Amino acid sequence: NRQLQKSESLGRMAGAIAHHFNNQLGAVMGNLELALLELPKGTRAQENVTKAMKASSTAAQMSGLMLTYLGQSFDKREPLDISEACRLNLPVLQGVMPENIVLKTDLATPGPTVNTNTKHIQQVLTNLVTNAQEAIGKNRGIIDLSVKTVSLTQIPVAQRFPLEWQPEGNAYACLEVTDTGCGIADSDIEKLFDPFYSSKFTGRGMGLAAVIGIVRVHGGVVTVESRIGRGSTFRVFLPLVEQEVALQS
Structure with missing residues (x-):
């Protein structure tokens, strides 16, 4: 529709600006x-230049995050076991998990x-676990993390993002994070992935974007x-590399 076309056009323009911004920042940081x-x-003078470098680096990170939000990230990709990638990150997540929250996992192998x-x-x-952690806050709660394979018919029809x-x-592949936190009002769900939307949780906004x-x-x-x-469930669905093999198994 017209609104979607307008959004895509604005996205391309923002991406072009972010790329140009990144190139200029590269020149600034190099000098x-x-x-x-x-x-x-x-x-x-040395202290001032060091501060300028740190500020430029922060700006470059934000610009890169905007490109990621727009779907214009060009990082190298290759076949990867999602469960294994999650396992590698578990020590970091558990290391910053407060005592009032229990992190449970159910990761398919392979x-x-x-x-x-x-x-x-x-x-x-x-980002999803941080969001869940902040939704629970200081209350006692549970975060469930799971990874599994699903078919297209198992993907919920409601509240799908991006809309296009x-x-x-x-x-x-389905990466699912469920929390027993405060929950989200229906009217706020569609705003969660807006990089300029902010709520009382720091994990939302740019993190979910x-x-x-x-x-x-x-x-x-x-x-x-x-x-x-009652809490929330975020599910990320990514197409598998081997479609036919996955469906047969």
């Missing part, structure tokens, strides 16, 4: 590095294989189910 080599250590990279999967997982998603194949961007790059979809006071 700052050269300047540092010629400045005496401990001087005011896991479904998707054409992706470890960084993307771990970024999706970290079209299925690619019939077999999908990065999730939707990574999913978009992979031709996948995210679904959300939630009830106020």
Whole structure:
């Protein structure tokens, strides 16, 4: 429809600006590095240039996150076991998990294989678990993480994001994160993946925007189910590398 075409056009324009911004930042950071080599250590000038480099680096990260949200990330991808990628990240997640929250896992072995990279999967997982953790807050709660293979017919029809998603194949990896937190109002669910939307949770906003961007790059979809006071379930569906083999098994 017209609104979707307008959104896609704005996305292309924002992506072009972000790419240009990144290129200019690269030049700025390169020249700052050269300047540092010629400045005496401990001087005011050296401190100022160091601060400028840190600010430029932060700006570059934000620009990169916007490109990810727009589905314009060009990181190298290869067949990857989703369960194994999640296992590699579990020590980090459990290390920052507060004592009032229990993290439970159910990861298929072997896991479904998707054409992706470890960084993307771990970024999706970290953002979803952080979101679940903040939804629980200081209450006692449980976060369930699971990975499995599903068919297209098993993907919920309601609350699918991005809205323009079209299925690619019939077999999908499903990465699911469920929490026993505060829940999300129906009127807020469609705003969760907006990079400019903010709520009382820091994990939402740019964090979930990065999730939707990574999913978009992979031709996948995210679904959300939630009830106020009961918790939420986020499911990420990504098309498998071997469609026929997956369906036969």
